[in-house]
Amino acid sequence: MKFIETRGNDGVSPEQVSFSEAILSPMCSFGGIYIPESFPSLDTSFFQKHVNTSYKDLARDILAAFEIDIDQATIENALDLYNHFDDPSDPAPLVKVKDDLFVSELYHGPTRAFKDMALQPFGALLSSLAEQRNEKYLILAATSGDTGPAALHTFKNRKNVQVACLYPVGGTSDVQRLQMVTEDAPNLKVIGIHGDFDDAQNALKTLLSSDGFNQKLKDKNISLSAANSVNFGRIIFQIIYHIHSYLELVRLDAISMGDKVYLDVPSGNFGNALGGYYAMKMGLPVENIIIASNINNVLTHLIKEGRYDLRESSVIPTTSPAMDILKSSNVERILYDLFGANRTKELMQQLDQEKYYQLSRDELDQLQRVFSADFCSDDEGKKYIQQAFEKGYLMDPHTATCFKAYETCREKPLKTIVYSTAEWTKFSPTIANALTGEVDTHDLDALKAIAKEANIEIPAVVKELFDKKITQNTVIDKENIKQEILTFLD
Ligand SMILES: *Cc1c(COP(=O)(O)O)cnc(C)c1O
Numbered sequence: 001m002k003f004i005e006t007r008g009n010d011g012v013s014p015e016q017v018s019f020s021e022a023i024l025s026p027m028c029s030f031g032g033i034y035i036p037e038s039f040p041s042l043d044t045s046f047f048q049k050h051v052n053t054s055y056k057d058l059a060r061d062i063l064a065a066f067e068i069d070i071d072q073a074t075i076e077n078a079l080d081l082y083n084h085f086d087d088p089s090d091p092a093p094l095v096k097v098k099d100d101l102f103v104s105e106l107y108h109g110p111t112r113a114f115k116d117m118a119l120q121p122f123g124a125l126l127s128s129l130a131e132q133r134n135e136k137y138l139i140l141a142a143t144s145g146d147t148g149p150a151a152l153h154t155f156k157n158r159k160n161v162q163v164a165c166l167y168p169v170g171g172t173s174d175v176q177r178l179q180m181v182t183e184d185a186p187n188l189k190v191i192g193i194h195g196d197f198d199d200a201q202n203a204l205k206t207l208l209s210s211d212g213f214n215q216k217l218k219d220k221n222i223s224l225s226a227a228n229s230v231n232f233g234r235i236i237f238q239i240i241y242h243i244h245s246y247l248e249l250v251r252l253d254a255i256s257m258g259d260k261v262y263l264d265v266p267s268g269n270f271g272n273a274l275g276g277y278y279a280m281k282m283g284l285p286v287e288n289i290i291i292a293s294n295i296n297n298v299l300t301h302l303i304k305e306g307r308y309d310l311r312e313s314s315v316i317p318t319t320s321p322a323m324d325i326l327k328s329s330n331v332e333r334i335l336y337d338l339f340g341a342n343r344t345k346e347l348m349q350q351l352d353q354e355k356y357y358q359l360s361r362d363e364l365d366q367l368q369r370v371f372s373a374d375f376c377s378d379d380e381g382k383k384y385i386q387q388a389f390e391k392g393y394l395m396d397p398h399t400a401t402c403f404k405a406y407e408t409c410r411e412k413p414l415k416t417i418v419y420s421t422a423e424w425t426k427f428s429p430t431i432a433n434a435l436t437g438e439v440d441t442h443d444l445d446a447l448k449a450i451a452k453e454a455n456i457e458i459p460a461v462v463k464e465l466f467d468k469k470i471t472q473n474t475v476i477d478k479e480n481i482k483q484e485i486l487t488f489l490d
Helices: 019-024 044-050 055-065 072-084 115-133 147-155 174-181 197-208 211-219 232-251 271-281 298-305 331-354 361-370 378-390 397-409 424-436 443-454 460-467 478-489
Strands: 003-005 034-036 094-098 101-105 136-142 161-168 188-193 222-225 261-266 286-293 307-309 356-358 371-375 416-420
Touching: 003 019, 019 115, 019 222, 019 232, 034 232, 034 331, 044 055, 044 232, 055 072, 055 232, 072 115, 094 232, 101 232, 101 397, 115 136, 115 147, 115 161, 115 232, 136 147, 136 197, 136 478, 147 161, 147 174, 147 188, 161 174, 161 197, 161 478, 174 188, 174 424, 174 443, 174 460, 188 197, 188 478, 197 478, 211 222, 211 478, 232 261, 232 271, 232 416, 261 271, 261 397, 271 286, 271 331, 286 298, 286 397, 298 307, 298 361, 298 371, 307 331, 331 356, 331 361, 361 371, 371 397, 378 397, 378 424, 397 416, 397 424, 424 443, 443 460
Parallel strands: 101 416, 136 161, 136 222, 161 188, 261 286, 261 416, 286 371
Antiparallel strands: 003 034, 094 101, 307 356
């Protein structure tokens, strides 16, 4: 399988690359990103076969269908990372919450958010490739809270890869911060930045395009890669669980093979939703993909009106911070798939320059054949958390946005899979407030309150964080990031 570029080729970059090249150096012509040249199609016999296999068997066969240039032993090592999930035989369990609403829980990995589903195996793949090629890589990550812990965990002590992770001081939950600052390994550096997530992200982008910095890396023989979902190495693992969830519905006898379902996805950078789109393209029977947002609702406008408009907007902090995103990176891959490289380049350049684009009527029709969308305010989200809890289901504020979209976006009474992207432990003050009305400034108080109210235990991996030694103490102004990272690399 070859990979090509969303904005076409500039005549300097290679016209096509292999999977391993695409994941080692994900940047390409005109600021575009890599997509597979074509997609495997999975037929009913494939799905039928996997009704009775394990998650790993399914994953192995999907990766095989992509014909990626990774040897089988490396793939097996990567898939073995699912052994560290709560239930190794079912890393993403499906839970029935209402007659036709099922929740696919994607947060049962080591850092308690859905990033583990892809980053766990991805970390193993990337570092094996780097080692096999005898190359050194630096992963730079700016995190609002979930990517950081998951990236640090997966690359911890891995060979040939170093990670520098920037987070906004005061901008994450206590649990998220502790997950980062207690990670202790010589190849990891965690840097707190005075400022918000955008400051951290912008500082990182400036660094990436700084000639001085890139030259220094070259001198040290270090290449840059990326662990966010612009890297197709993450997306490929995010196709699998959509297919798995569908097969779970078949196993539960909730649907018959071939019945269509809705996928309802809490979306930020659109990686999760893109995985669902590709699963659908490969043959999964999906009626529509529902895109749930918070009040940072650029995606709702895009899908309802065909307009991507950043001219008036700035990020509004919400109780679902992993979705506080305005420039959603993976939309570009949808544009490519529906409208081709020329049009994608045109639209993305317009977005960069004018902070705006408008699709034609015909293009919007094509988009709406696949997607529908709605957004959910924090107050509404709180209400959905309360309602679900009264029915016996505890969920986080990101998942809650899907419950609104479930009510407003479905046109047919089909079974719906809602994707739950974080455990209650990661956003406990919001949840405690929804359940008891209390206002906590510390996660530990909120965690205890929820545990008591729901009569459950705080998971050990979360509880232990509060007693762990803090090893990553660096907190700096953004002007000093470059020097801090260069010092770490020495
Ligand atoms: C990353 C994240 C999301 C957004 O996922 P995308 O793939 O970026 O759309 C939603 N919820 C949580 C909890 C996350 O960590």
